[in-house]
Amino acid sequence: MKGSLRRAVIAMTALVGAAGWAAAQDVTVIEAGKLLAVPGQGYLSDQTVTIEDGKIVSVEAGFKRHPAGARVVNMRDGYVLPGLIDSHVHLTNEFSPTSRVNILSESEADAALNGALHARRTLLAGFTTVQDVGGANEAIFSLRDAIRAGKVAGPRIRASGRAITPTGGHGDANGFSPALTKIFTGPNACDGADDCRRAVRDAVRSGADVIKITATGGVLSNTKAGLEQQFYDDEIAAIVETAAMMGRKVTAHAHGKGGIEAALRNGVHSIEHGTYLDDETIALFKAKNATLVPTVLAGVTVTGWTEEPWLPEPSREKAAVVGPLMLDMLARAKAGGVNIAFGTDTGVSKHGQNADEFMLMIDAGFSEEEAIRAATVIAAEHVEMTDQIGTIEAGKYGDLIAMSSDPLADINALKSITLVVKDGQIFRPGTH
Numbered sequence: 001m002k003g004s005l006r007r008a009v010i011a012m013t014a015l016v017g018a019a020g021w022a023a024a025q026d027v028t029v030i031e032a033g034k035l036l037a038v039p040g041q042g043y044l045s046d047q048t049v050t051i052e053d054g055k056i057v058s059v060e061a062g063f064k065r066h067p068a069g070a071r072v073v074n075m076r077d078g079y080v081l082p083g084l085i086d087s088h089v090h091l092t093n094e095f096s097p098t099s100r101v102n103i104l105s106e107s108e109a110d111a112a113l114n115g116a117l118h119a120r121r122t123l124l125a126g127f128t129t130v131q132d133v134g135g136a137n138e139a140i141f142s143l144r145d146a147i148r149a150g151k152v153a154g155p156r157i158r159a160s161g162r163a164i165t166p167t168g169g170h171g172d173a174n175g176f177s178p179a180l181t182k183i184f185t186g187p188n189a190c191d192g193a194d195d196c197r198r199a200v201r202d203a204v205r206s207g208a209d210v211i212k213i214t215a216t217g218g219v220l221s222n223t224k225a226g227l228e229q230q231f232y233d234d235e236i237a238a239i240v241e242t243a244a245m246m247g248r249k250v251t252a253h254a255h256g257k258g259g260i261e262a263a264l265r266n267g268v269h270s271i272e273h274g275t276y277l278d279d280e281t282i283a284l285f286k287a288k289n290a291t292l293v294p295t296v297l298a299g300v301t302v303t304g305w306t307e308e309p310w311l312p313e314p315s316r317e318k319a320a321v322v323g324p325l326m327l328d329m330l331a332r333a334k335a336g337g338v339n340i341a342f343g344t345d346t347g348v349s350k351h352g353q354n355a356d357e358f359m360l361m362i363d364a365g366f367s368e369e370e371a372i373r374a375a376t377v378i379a380a381e382h383v384e385m386t387d388q389i390g391t392i393e394a395g396k397y398g399d400l401i402a403m404s405s406d407p408l409a410d411i412n413a414l415k416s417i418t419l420v421v422k423d424g425q426i427f428r429p430g431t432h
Contacts (some may be wrong), residue, residue: 026053027070028424030400031063032080036408037392039082039373043408049080051398054423058394071426073419075402081372082392083128083399083422084414085379086354087293088272090347091115091122091143091157092135095220097310100175111139119143119154121352123427126417128399129156131343131383133212133251133272134171137161141207153427156397158383160212162188163253164199164239168223169230170214170253175222175312193238196231200242210383211243215252215268216259219302219322220348222312227275227322228256233266240267249384251293255322257281264288270382272343274333275299275325282336291339291382296360297353298345299326330364341382342375355414368408398424 028051035047037059048064050057066072092115093099106114115135122130132140144157165171165188173185190199200211215236217227231239236252243250244267252263255275263271264284270291271277277285277292285292303323305311311319333340344357361371380390388397402419420428 026424027051027067028398028421028426029064029066029070029072030080030402030419030421031072031074031076032078032402033076034079034406035059035392036079036081036369036372039369039376039391042369043079046076047080049392049400051421051424054398054425056392056394056396056398059392073402073421073426073429075419078402078404078418079406079413080392080400080402080419081407082376082390083397083401083420084126084354084372084375085129085131085342085383085389086122086127086155086344086346086375087131087341087379087382088295088343088345089122089130089132089351089354090134090345091118091130091132091154091351092139093347094118094351095348097308100222100312104180108136108138111136112142115139115143116146116152116154118347118351119147119152119157122346122354123153123155123422124417124420125352125354126401126414126420127155127354128397128401128420128422129380129383129385129389130158131210132157132159133210134163134253135159135161137206144207155422156389156399158209158385159207160210160251161203161206161208162186163212163214164188164190164196164203165214166230166235167191168225170216170218170221170225175314190235193234196235196238197242200239200248201246204243204246204248208248211239211248211250212272213239213250213252213263213268215254215263216256217318218253218255219318220315222314224314224317226256227259227318229259229262231259231262233262236263236266236268264290270341272345273298273326275322275329277329277333277338279336282333282338285333285338286336289339291341291378292333293341293343293382294326294330294333295343295345295348295357296326296330296364297357298348299323300360301349327360327364330361334365339378340374341379342371343379358411358414362411368411371411372407372414398422
């Protein structure tokens with residue numbers, strides 16, 4: 001064999017070997033002593049989960065031989081669950097005493113970089129998918145796309161961008177001088193059915209995966225506009241109809257009973273918060289097959305701010321009323337049979353502490369497995385990804401978490417996660 005041909009063959013052999021090694025490195029094997037493959041169905045014992053090219057290819061009983069070169073994680077003494085899903089976050093922001101000043105000094109690029117930091121914290125806390133409802137458009141959509149492309153570590157993001165709001169509503173610019181209010185008011189503010197149709201189309205054009213509206217007033221907006229209905233019924237109906245025409249569902253920030261029920265009557269698919277729901281509201285939730293995202297952690301957080309001088313007076317007053325009501329709201333919704341998806345409103349609370357919501361769910365009457373199911377199976381349905389996430393089954397994304405103690409015995413185990421895998425990639429290493 002001539003020298004040049006010999007060198008070519010050696011080079012080709014090396015390339016084939018390298019390609020084979022790379023392929024093997026795309027295989028991750030998790031050996032699970034206890035596997036909660038489908039929350040709500042209890043544990044399977046001694047299971048092997050194999051992930052190839054980011055997708056689960058098999059879940060088998062026993063500890064199997066694995067492909068040469070595969071990454072193998074020994075969790076034979078551990079508890080393995082699907083990656084968690086938080087249905088209500090704000091990755092590009094974290095509320096603080098400087099939040100209102102930050103609006104004046106930070107750009108959307110700053111918001112995106114803040115979001116990257118918060119996204120990593122969220123992922124390491126075990127949340128492999130989130131729904132971001134109310135972030136700055138360029139920042140959150142760029143972050144979503146960067147994570148999807150593998151440029152940034154973070155949870156899979158489904159995002160609404162800025163919430164659609166009536167002029168002066170919870171999602172509008174409030175509490176600033178007239179000049180600044182004019183600058184900060186964006187195309188998400190609308191009045192009248194036709195203008196609200198325009199706002200939905202603008203949101204979709206900007207990149208929204210889901211449409212969020214502020215159907216009622218809110219706690220942290222710096223305005224004494226109350227907590228009840230702020231969109232007219234025909235405006236809500238126009239938003240829902242237009243969103244459906246463009247392939248999007250609608251979720252509504254809503255505290256007051258009248259605003260919650262107006263949203264549900266007019267076809268909104270889910271309610272964020274739901275503070276003042278009652279038996280009539282619960283019946284409407286069930287009749288409309290709608291979902292509640294309760295965000296009790298946000299209520300607890302703002303309750304702690306009611307004496308803080310940095311919080312504007314209108315917000316302090318609303319926080320003092322709303323915050324203490326939210327745990328009881330969740331207990332009533334649970335007892336009434338409302339479909340409930342896990343969501344925290346993190347960004348009000350600190351990123352990476354999302355699991356604190358689980359403890360509040362237990363206080364509201366959930367069993368540990370019911371709470372986990374709300375953050376996996378039900379949340380996956382809520383974010384329209386049930387065929388991709390929420391359980392550990394062949395064909396779904398390779399998203400899972402693990403810990404050394406049993407979360408079905410003590411939900412606090414979810415605050416001590418040792419392994420995080422997303423798309424087959426290991427972000428917390430677990431026990432080898």
